[in-house]
Amino acid sequence: MGITPVHFFSHGSTRMLEADTESGAYWAKCGKEALAHNVKGIIIMGAHWACLGDRIEVATNPTPGKSFCPFSSPALYKDWKPNPDLATAERCISMLKAEGFCAGPNPNFTWIHDVFMVLIRMFPDDTKCPPVTIVSMNARYDPWYHVKVGATLRPLRKEGYLLIGTGGAVHNLYRNAWTDMLLYRESLGQERPPEAWALEFRQATEDVVTRNRGPALRKAMVRLMQHPAYREAQATDDHWMPALFAAGAAGDFEDEAESNVLAAETWELINMANSQFTFGQYKDDMEKTFAERQETDKLPQLGFVTAAA
Numbered sequence: 001m002g003i004t005p006v007h008f009f010s011h012g013s014t015r016m017l018e019a020d021t022e023s024g025a026y027w028a029k030c031g032k033e034a035l036a037h038n039v040k041g042i043i044i045m046g047a048h049w050a051c052l053g054d055r056i057e058v059a060t061n062p063t064p065g066k067s068f069c070p071f072s073s074p075a076l077y078k079d080w081k082p083n084p085d086l087a088t089a090e091r092c093i094s095m096l097k098a099e100g101f102c103a104g105p106n107p108n109f110t111w112i113h114d115v116f117m118v119l120i121r122m123f124p125d126d127t128k129c130p131p132v133t134i135v136s137m138n139a140r141y142d143p144w145y146h147v148k149v150g151a152t153l154r155p156l157r158k159e160g161y162l163l164i165g166t167g168g169a170v171h172n173l174y175r176n177a178w179t180d181m182l183l184y185r186e187s188l189g190q191e192r193p194p195e196a197w198a199l200e201f202r203q204a205t206e207d208v209v210t211r212n213r214g215p216a217l218r219k220a221m222v223r224l225m226q227h228p229a230y231r232e233a234q235a236t237d238d239h240w241m242p243a244l245f246a247a248g249a250a251g252d253f254e255d256e257a258e259s260n261v262l263a264a265e266t267w268e269l270i271n272m273a274n275s276q277f278t279f280g281q282y283k284d285d286m287e288k289t290f291a292e293r294q295e296t297d298k299l300p301q302l303g304f305v306t307a308a309a
């Protein structure tokens with residue numbers, strides 16, 4: 001297989017589990033690709049779990065429950081069974097400790113929608129979901145710390161593990177327009193354009209990801225935290241750290257050979273940009289011709305369809 005790609009998924013609101021979106025279709029496509037390439041396991045950092053002090057934890061609950069996922073039907077997730085990877089969790093803890101992290105297990109962790117929403121869309125049949133290792137963030141939200149977590153676990157890509165960060169490109173819950181969600185359980189209407197700061201930071205993120213590779217990608221992703229629109233785009237740092245984890249995992253000199261793409265995007269609640277990024281690609285995909293890639297990269301048709309004349 002060679003080295004696996006890395007994904008940074010913007011999970012958006014919990015409606016993203018129930019609504020049919022371009023992003024959800026891309027998550028499904030990534031799941032199919034992962035299965036086609038026999039990935040050994042998923043190693044994922046979400047935006048909803050951070051540890052205090054110097055600590056970082058890895059989930060080791062053998063039978064994790066799932067927390068409530070508002071605005072989506074419980075039927076979509078209540079029976080989907082998590083597939084935790086305890087052996088890889090212990091291995092990640094060892095690798096993190098060897099790099100100086102204060103890392104340890106968390107045998108009581110309950111899965112949260114930032115992780116299971118994406119995994120359900122990727123692997124609707126839970127029996128097909130590869131074993132999953134969830135790594136926490138650290139609540140000091142030091143950007144280079146989270147880059148280093150990704151860099152530390154990067155060698156697992158060469159063994160066939162798929163590394164994923166799930167957060168948000170533009171994700172400020174205080175600046176979202178919630179009325180339609182609260183009244184109608186609807187988040188995709190976009191009755192007016194996003195505000196300028198949201199558009200600017202979304203564009204900056206796309207530019208940084210698609211125009212930088214290797215260590216330059218890591219630096220540029222960290223530098224986005226100094227962008228004038230960063231604090232409006234990210235009211236808190238928790239949904240940006242998984243992007244830095246992904247950049248750490250995909251920002252080695254070896255990664256300079258491969259391109260990074262914005263593969264899909266869904267705007268929600270006026271100001272939330274759910275951009276889906278993939279860093280690198282499976283090796284056999286690299287060997288495809290441009291025409292072959294165009295064919296296999298097609299996403300299901302969504303949105304307006306023009307009637308034939």
Ligand SMILES: [Fe+2]
Pocket residue numbers: 011012047048114167239
């Ligand atoms: Fe979230």
